[in-house]
Amino acid sequence: MKYIDVFNGDADGICALHQLRMAEPRPAQLITGVKRDIRLLSRLADMKHAEVTVLDVSLDSNRAGLLVLLDNQCRVFYVDHHFAGDIPHNCNLETHIDPHPETCTSLIVDQLINGKYRLWAVVGAFGDNLNQKALEKAKSLSLSTVEINQLKELGELLNYNGYGASVDDLHFPPQVLYEAIRPFESPFDFYHQSQELEQLKRGFGSDMDQAAEISALLETDTVRLFRLPSESWARRVSGVFINAKTHEKPSKAHALVVSNTDGTERISVRAPLNNKTGADTLCRAFPTGGGRAGAAGVNALPADNFNDFCKAFEKTYTV
Numbered sequence: 001m002k003y004i005d006v007f008n009g010d011a012d013g014i015c016a017l018h019q020l021r022m023a024e025p026r027p028a029q030l031i032t033g034v035k036r037d038i039r040l041l042s043r044l045a046d047m048k049h050a051e052v053t054v055l056d057v058s059l060d061s062n063r064a065g066l067l068v069l070l071d072n073q074c075r076v077f078y079v080d081h082h083f084a085g086d087i088p089h090n091c092n093l094e095t096h097i098d099p100h101p102e103t104c105t106s107l108i109v110d111q112l113i114n115g116k117y118r119l120w121a122v123v124g125a126f127g128d129n130l131n132q133k134a135l136e137k138a139k140s141l142s143l144s145t146v147e148i149n150q151l152k153e154l155g156e157l158l159n160y161n162g163y164g165a166s167v168d169d170l171h172f173p174p175q176v177l178y179e180a181i182r183p184f185e186s187p188f189d190f191y192h193q194s195q196e197l198e199q200l201k202r203g204f205g206s207d208m209d210q211a212a213e214i215s216a217l218l219e220t221d222t223v224r225l226f227r228l229p230s231e232s233w234a235r236r237v238s239g240v241f242i243n244a245k246t247h248e249k250p251s252k253a254h255a256l257v258v259s260n261t262d263g264t265e266r267i268s269v270r271a272p273l274n275n276k277t278g279a280d281t282l283c284r285a286f287p288t289g290g291g292r293a294g295a296a297g298v299n300a301l302p303a304d305n306f307n308d309f310c311k312a313f314e315k316t317y318t319v
Ligand SMILES: [Mn+2]
Pocket: 012, 013, 056, 081, 104, 105, 128
């Protein structure tokens, strides 16, 4: 039997797979990519009679690929927390999908294996920014504050590694990072011994130092807009950067612009932390825009529309 493990290349995807494969070891071909590369099942169009495990990518976004796999007599085990839409009925498909905002794939796997490798579930939850939930789970393990902070840092660094336009932007292709983690049952051993993690720490520090020198392109009483250069370091750090800026001034809305290589603009929007509304409506008004009320974005805004976007951004958050 051919086994294939498909997983999102962020902390949650990696920690979900690691828990599952410690509980149920088996050699498998790995399919993954940068965090935003979520249509992973489209790469398996020719696969027949395989056992496929899918972790931490939306079923709705992978519906076409999933139906092809099922048509090709593959068995699929699907665990996720993103929007799924209608789940196909098929005796070869087993799903564990919970779109609740306070869960993630690592936590769902933790339930499935009765908390056997819970430390890694906590790492995945921190990686997905579910800090409250991660702390709650950590409580059952009676950890010290130092240990909890190590799991948090580990989650954040694994998550940081997933950000980029393509795998070339990343410090490590996600499957390489997973392979580095695989020998470690304890995240604390990985934390203390891993060369890869050392490199991620240094890279994160240097990316953040560069970002700290960037000042706002536009600032009013209610909004701030930043532009980072179209370089790998900026693409790696953009998610952390805009979240940090938002926490700095929680009553303002924030936007971050980074040019894509084709000349279009990639825009991320965060509504004010104390009023998480409007980001989705704003972004959906532009081609390739989408997201949630508190956090949304436009993937490829034509450069000609940039001024209109700036005006709409200001207007959305000016009372
Ligand atoms: Mn996730």
